[in-house]
Amino acid sequence: MRVPLWRIAHARSGDKADRADIGLFAYDAATYAVLKREVTRERVAAHFAALARGPVEIYPLDNLLALKIVLDGALEGGAARSLRMDNLGKNVAAALLRMEIEAPETLPRLAASG
Amino acid sequence: MxxxxxxxxxxxxxxxxxxxxxxxxxxxxxxxxxxxxxxxxxxxxxxxxxxxxxxxxxxxxxxxxxxxxxxxxxxxxxxxxxxxxxxxxxxxxxxxxxxxxxxxxxxxxxxxxxSVIERLDELRAAGEALAHMDSGADIEDVRERLLFANAxxxxxxxxxxxxxxxxxxxxxxxxxxxxxxxxxxxxxxxxxxxxxxxxxxxxxxxxxxxxxxxxxxxxxxxxxxxxxxxxxxxxxxxxxxxxxxxxxxxxxxxxxxxxxxxxxxxxxxxxxxxxxxxxxxxxxxxxxxxxxxxxxxxxxxxxxxxxxxxxAKLKIVAGYHDGWMGTGMIGFSWPDAYRKCEAGAAIIRALVAEHGLPVEDTRVEYVGYDSLLGANADPACREQLNECFLRMTVRSREKRAAEAFARLFPWLGLSGPPYAGGFHGIERAKELLGVWPTLAAREQIEPHVSVSVEDA
Structure with a gap:
């Protein structure tokens, strides 16, 4: 089934120079395996096509059940020269949580909420 | 232990x-x-x-x-x-x-x-290029506009x-x-x-x-x-x-x-x-x-x-003056809150052109709709907004232009689309700052570090 990430994961984002970075965290190990498979560089790049000019990097961390996602060229050259309301990229994580992926409905958080 | x-x-x-x-x-x-x-x-x-x-x-x-x-x-x-x-x-x-x-x-x-801002020539003479860490650009591009440089x-x-x-x-x-x-x-x-x-x-x-x-x-x-x-x-x-x-x-x-x-x-x-x-x-x-x-x-x-x-190298972050930001904001309530913001934005853009304000970038954001989520906002929400704020920003090399931009907005209150509010004065121009991350050998920095301890 199609599932928005917010139902199965949590996330925080921040900035460094012109890069926005997002930590995406599965609530459980089964979900982490799905995130690792479904949240690809290509899909993330497409989701943020209007935001990030540069390439997308993804670092999986099995020990933290997390993906570290880095969006290059996403902050108009950096927070202090950006015209954006969200100049620090704090809401990039919220935008990621709206991305939909294919996930089995047996995942713990999906089964629990029905 | x-x-x-x-x-x-x-x-x-x-x-x-x-x-x-x-x-x-x-x-x-x-x-x-x-x-x-x-x-x-x-x-x-x-x-x-x-x-x-x-x-x-x-x-x-x-x-x-x-x-x-x-x-x-x-x-x-x-x-x-x-x-x-x-x-x-x-x-x-x-x-x-x-x-x-x-x-x-x-x-x-x-x-x-x-702080190395006083030592940039010395560092360059010692062979530190101080090029931008990500883009590789030459620091001379921004040298005259540097405000600080710290390792x-x-x-x-x-x-x-x-x-x-x-x-x-x-x-x-x-x-x-x-x-x-x-x-x-x-x-x-x-x-x-x-x-x-x-x-x-x-x-x-x-x-x-x-x-x-x-x-x-x-x-x-x-x-x-x-x-x-x-x-x-x-x-x-x-x-x-x-x-x-x-x-x-x-x-x-x-x-x-x-x-x-x-x-x-x-x-x-x-x-x-x-x-x-x-x-x-x-x-x-x-x-x-x-x-x-x-x-x-x-x-x-x-x-x-x-x-x-x-x-082997320490990171240095320098900051340089990168122009001025002018900001204007005005809110509209139902009905047609988003459409009225759009109409307001079109009027402001035309005024900028008419006045010939020297602006490099113009950004339009709809507070209550997409100002934080950007292109990831859901357009399905747009027509049902109870209210929406138009926020526009410009970048200019001239402080005067950034200030003039902000002064275009009050006029919309009586002569623009109806049911405007939330206008509480004109925003001052804000100085924009470019960040210049670079590297230098620690041998060039550490001998200049000093620790001083005194009784107060």
Missing amino acids: KAVRIGAGLGFYGDSWRPVRASIERGGVQYVASDHLSELTLAILQKDRQKDPSAGYARDALPMLLELWPLAAPRGVKFVMNAGGLNPEGLRAALAAAFRAKAWKARIATVSGD YLGAQPIAEALARGADIVLTGRVADAALSLGPLAHELGWRWDDWDRLAQGLTVGHLLECSGQASGGNFGSALEWAKIPDLLHLGYPIAEVSADGAALLTKAPGTGGRVSFDTLRQQLLYEVHDPHAYVSPDVVLDMGTLRLEDLGDERVRVTGAAGAPRP
Whole structure:
């Protein structure tokens, strides 16, 4: 089934120079395996096509059940020269949580909420 | 085994020290590590210093210490803070005067030598290109517009200050995590080539450097954030670190917030790029082997950091003037809130052209619809808005143009679309700042670092 990430994961984002970075965290190990498979560089790049000019990097961390996602060229050259309301990229994580992926409905958080 | 307890102080210039009281009174901390400098803060401090040569430090350090020192002194709690900004000596003088007026005694140290703006020619002559770390651009492109340039120093000068008996250590720019790593290495006798222990210390410092973000603040999630108890009384994170490097992350009893696997891992990866090579001046951390064990009851055990030798080069961040931002904002209510904002934006754009205002970029955002989510906002919501604010910003080389842009907006109130509100004056032009990250050999920086310890 199609599932928005917010139902199965949590996330925080921040900035460094012109890069926005997002930590995406599965609530459980089964979900982490799905995130690792479904949240690809290509899909993330497409989701943020209007935001990030540069390439997308993804670092999986099995020990933290997390993906570290880095969006290059996403902050108009950096927070202090950006015209954006969200100049620090704090809401990039919220935008990621709206991305939909294919996930089995047996995942713990999906089964629990029905 | 010997252990030391460090509590988080501020996480940025303007953060609250109210939660630090609980860490001192009930959290058993021996040190408070307080971060007052974001990438941008030095630009603010540079302006302060231009107006007054004795300024240029984070002004919140003084009221913070005046409030906390009476709690800290009888308990032997020490402070390590980068609040010195561009003028650690200036902060020490101000602090010493304030302490003398109250007949308080303290040994106050300064760490300086991080500022390299006066040494750029010397560095270039020594073979440091100072090219932009990401783009490779030549620093001469922005040289005339530079406002500050500071190297990120490591934990060694902080440890030295503590070894010389300092109660309060005031630094300029240091790596944020060094504010914790310094006291850890000093107290626990870590060698500066004991990479795995230093990596544990760096992990702890990184977890503490954003104050409430490691104890339930800004817990990025849908719905789950609301389950974090009592944000009003959130306790800042505290780390108890033993000589072997193992750390227990917790917070003061009776405080709100949450220290758990979930809240800590959000902070662990915050503003980290390659988690297998998190570079600091003292050690390079690989987070891939870290273990976070949630013991329940607001306690998480952190072990397993892997360290690689420190880098040969230190990071320098310079800031340069990058024009002016003009901002205008006006709100419209139902009916047709979004469409009225769009109409307003079209009128403003036409006026900019008509007046020939020299603007380079124009940005249109709809507050209440897409100003935070950008292109990821859901357009299905757009036609049903109860109300919406038009926010427009421009970039210009001329301050005058940025100011003139802001003055275009009031006219919309009587002669634009109906049901406007929320207009409360004209926003001043804001100076924009470009950030220039670069590298230089540590041999070019470290001989200029000095530690000074004096009794106040």
